[in-house]
Amino acid sequence: MSHQGKVAIVTGGGGGFGTEISKQLAAKGAKVAVVDIVAENAERVASEIGAAAIALEADIGKAGPVKQVIADTVEAFGGVDIIINNAGLSYPPVKVVNMDEDLYDRVFDANVKSIFHFTKYGVPELDKRGGGAIVNIASTSGVRPRAGNTVYATSKAAAIAFTKSSALELARQNIRVNTVLPVASMTPMLTGMFEDDDGSRIAAMEAGIPLGRLGQPKDIAAGVMFFLSDEAEFITGVALPVDGGWTAG
Ligand SMILES: NC(=O)c1ccc[n+]([C@@H]2O[C@H](COP(=O)([O-])OP(=O)(O)OC[C@H]3O[C@@H](n4cnc5c(N)ncnc54)[C@H](O)[C@@H]3O)[C@@H](O)[C@H]2O)c1
Structure with missing residues (x-):
């Protein structure tokens, strides 16, 4: 489906998944704010996309920079319809002790508070557009x-619970999460x-x-892209493994 006329924020847009998500959104007609703590990576991706993208440097774990990202996106493209909370932080294996x-x-x-900030400060902008995703x-x-x-696992379990709970809060505002x-x-x-x-280890x-x-x-x-599509208009609060069957058994 087309995302013509839509405006998306992609956090971690300079990284592996974020680059691909930003490019696919732009290819479907969306305007994209490519957000990353590493400015040069956000700028590289935005310049590869062209006029449909802007690069924004921000630490999305902090409220001030998140508010600035949202303000800059609205200023550049007139609003926000889609927020992809993709940025995240991992680390080499280490025991808790x-x-x-x-x-x-x-x-x-990076993995949880960022979602809180973008939900808290982004939803009022989605509301102005009559909803979003x-x-x-x-x-x-x-x-x-x-x-x-x-x-890391605990932070991602929190992100899943945040998704489901905020989906319930936002459903009647026509915002799917x-x-x-x-x-x-x-x-x-x-x-x-x-x-x-x-x-x-990677081979294993x-x-x-x-x-x-x-x-x-x-x-x-x-x-x-499936979650953002018209075909998913009745789908909210869902955790979709994209995992080649890893969590199936
Ligand atoms: N690659 C994997 O194996 C894997 C598996 C499961 C989940 N994930 C998740 O997918 C998401 C994307 O990961 P990826 O594999 O593309 O990693 P990546 O390291 O290539 O990209 C992550 C991006 O997030 C940015 N970032 C990190 N902290 C930030 C902050 N505080 N503010 C702004 N930007 C910040 C990084 O600079 C980087 O560009 C992450 O949430 C990650 O936890 C990745």
């Missing part, structure tokens, strides 16, 4: 955690988490996925 409290806070700010990118970790990943749960996928996040891997993950491969940005973008 060895984890710094500072890292806990950074993970929760929010898609939060959680993780299969939120329903099927791995050892060494407790805080859904979440995509990606399995391990080849993006800078995954390669960063396993930079000391000789290939065997791949072997454990029933469909026999890791996820790719196009798989996750497909889930997002």
